[in-house]
Amino acid sequence: MSNEWLWLIFALMNFSLLVIIYKIFGMYGLFVWIGMATVVANIQVVKTIELFGLTATLGNIIYGTAFLATDILNEKHGAATAKKAVWLGFSTLIIMTFMMQVALRFTPGSDDVAQLALNTLFGIVPQIAIGSLLAYIVSQYFDVWLYAKLKQIVTSDKWLWVRNNGSTMVSQLLDSAVFCGIAFYGLYPFNIWLEIFLTTYFIKFIVAAIDTPFLYAAKRITHKSLN
Secondary structure, X not given: OOHHHHHHHHHHHHHHHHHHHHHHHOHHHHHHHHHHHHHHHHHHOOOEEEEOOEEEEOOHXXXXXXXXXXXXXXXXXXXXHHHHHHHHHHHHHHXXXXXXXHHHHOOOOOOOOOHHHHHHHHOOOHHHHHHHHHHHHHHHHHHHHHHHHHHHHOOOHHHHHHHHHHHHHHHHHHHHHHHHHHHOOOOXXXXXXXXXXXXXXXXXXXXXXXXXXXXXXXXXXXXXOOO
């Protein structure tokens, strides 16, 4: 199976699981999902793959589900709730980064087989760590704000896709700009930096488009156990 087909199936699986979690656990399930997604995305991002003729990182799908989760919270439970979820994800990311940096400082035992792998996954340079943290909080907060604004302008559920795609696609552009601007500043010539930025956003743009039907599915969830 090609990477493209596997990536599409993986994306549909991720978004489907998110909606299932929401159906079962309500908004609390989305809070947990956002915390999980921020951690997993920062692990998966270490792996690069060839996709649509481009070199891309694997973490863009699970990272994109965090934006869908905040959009669902914004749509169904209000902007204040979505902002709390953003801060939860941000706090989770900071705590995970700090804990793993301390864990790497322990001297491994003579028979240890995990240190090199853990160092590959979590031994990030400060510039990249700062870029990741700032990109997350800036883009997610902007996503919540823009979604709420669009909801005031296009109030009908007929235009739910405008609220979703408009907020997420613009926010992902901001996310890519902040991350690439900080993480890769001064490391590459401008033309290479621009290529990295454009290819990163292209993949995120596709992910944002794929998530639209899943927001409609979440919108229809109204059972009594929903919180």
